[in-house]
Amino acid sequence: MNKVLLIATGGTIAMRKDEAGKVVPAVSGHELIESLPELSQESDWEICELSNVASCNIDPQHMMTLAMEVEQRFLRDPVLKGIIITHGTDTLEETAYFLDVAIKDPRPVILTASQRDASESDSDGPRNLHNALRIALDPRAVNRGVLIALNEEINSARDVRKLHTSHVDAFNSGDIGALGSIDTGEVIWHRKPEHSVKLGVPKTLASVSICKAYTGMNGNILLAFVHDGTEALVIEAFGRGNLPPSLVEKIAEIISCGIPVVITSRCLFGRTAPVYGYPGGGADLERVGAWFAADLSTEKVRLFLSIALGQGMDKKELRKMLANGAVNIS
Numbered sequence: 001m002n003k004v005l006l007i008a009t010g011g012t013i014a015m016r017k018d019e020a021g022k023v024v025p026a027v028s029g030h031e032l033i034e035s036l037p038e039l040s041q042e043s044d045w046e047i048c049e050l051s052n053v054a055s056c057n058i059d060p061q062h063m064m065t066l067a068m069e070v071e072q073r074f075l076r077d078p079v080l081k082g083i084i085i086t087h088g089t090d091t092l093e094e095t096a097y098f099l100d101v102a103i104k105d106p107r108p109v110i111l112t113a114s115q116r117d118a119s120e121s122d123s124d125g126p127r128n129l130h131n132a133l134r135i136a137l138d139p140r141a142v143n144r145g146v147l148i149a150l151n152e153e154i155n156s157a158r159d160v161r162k163l164h165t166s167h168v169d170a171f172n173s174g175d176i177g178a179l180g181s182i183d184t185g186e187v188i189w190h191r192k193p194e195h196s197v198k199l200g201v202p203k204t205l206a207s208v209s210i211c212k213a214y215t216g217m218n219g220n221i222l223l224a225f226v227h228d229g230t231e232a233l234v235i236e237a238f239g240r241g242n243l244p245p246s247l248v249e250k251i252a253e254i255i256s257c258g259i260p261v262v263i264t265s266r267c268l269f270g271r272t273a274p275v276y277g278y279p280g281g282g283a284d285l286e287r288v289g290a291w292f293a294a295d296l297s298t299e300k301v302r303l304f305l306s307i308a309l310g311q312g313m314d315k316k317e318l319r320k321m322l323a324n325g326a327v328n329i330s
Contacts (some may be wrong), residue, residue, distance in 0.1 A: 104200060273292060
C-alpha cells in the first residue's frame with residue numbers, strides 16, 4: 001500500500017472534555033488513526049508523535065522543528081507519498097505558511113484539524129483526517145505547495161485565513177478561492193496555486209515584530225519595538241496601506257537605522273499599494289522607505305521576514321519578493 005506519514009502536534013482534533021467540561025489534550029496520533037479503521041485499510045501509516053499542545057502554544061521555533069522533521073522524513077524515505085500534520089486551528093495558517101516557504105520537496109504536505117473536539121458526536125476531525133489522506137494519495141497533489149484540508153475544502157497555505165472562532169467552515173481564501181474540494185470521497189481540483197518563494201528550512205530566525213495601527217496612535221510606540229531589538233517591523237495599516245500621519249516621521253527614523261518596515265493591511269483580503277498621496281497615505285510611506293507586501297497577511301509577512309532575514313538575505317532582493325507577495329514569478 002501507499003505509505004503516508006502522520007505528524008501529530010496536537011490541537012482540538014486531539015482533545016476531549018475533562019471532568020470539568022474543559023477541552024484539553026487527550027488523544028495521540030496513534031489513537032486518531034485507530035479510531036478510523038478505514039484509514040489503515042487505505043494506506044500504510046507511519047506516525048510521529050511530535051507534540052500534543054494547543055496551537056496557541058506553537059511559536060516559530062516549534063515551526064522550525066516541524067519543518068526539520070518534514071524535511072528529514074522526505075529525505076530518508078523516497079517512497080513516502082505525503083505527510084499529514086494534525087494541528088490546532090488557532091495558528092494553523094501560520095505553521096502551514098512557514099512550511100510552505102521552508103519545504104522544497106514537491107510531495108504533498110497537508111495540515112488538518114478540527115473545530116469540534118473528539119468528545120463531540122459530530123466532531124469534524126475524523127472527516128477532515130480522512131480527506132487529508134485522500135489528498136495525500138492523489139498524484140495531482142504533487143507540487144501544489146503546503147495544503148490545508150478542512151470542511152471538505154482544499155486551501156493553499158499562502159492564501160487561507162481563519163475567519164470564525166468556532167464554525168466548521170472557519171477557513172477561507174477570499175476572492176482567490178479554494179484550490180479544490182472533496183466530493184463523495186473524490187478529490188476535485190479547481191485551480192493551481194500561486195507558488196510561494198521557497199527559502200529552505202532555516203537554521204536561525206530573525207526577530208520580527210508586528211504592530212497594529214489604530215486611529216490617533218502615538219508614533220513613539222513604534223520606537224519601543226526598536227528598543228526591544230526587533231530586526232524588522234510589520235505594521236498592519238488601514239485599507240490599501242495607509243496610517244495616521246503622526247507615524248511617518250518615526251517610521252523614517254526606524255528605517256534610517258537599517259530596520260525594514262513592511263506595510264500590510266488590517267483588511268482580510270486585497271492588496272496593499274502606495275497609491276494614496278495624502279499625509280500618511282501609502283505614497284508618503286513609500287517615500288520614507290517603507291515596503292509593501294501585496295496581499296500577504298500580516299502574520300505570514302512576519303514569518304517570511306523571520307526566515308529570510310535569518311538566512312542573511314539581501315534586503316533589496318527581499319523587498320522585491322514582498323512586493324510580489326512572496327510569490328515565485330520566475
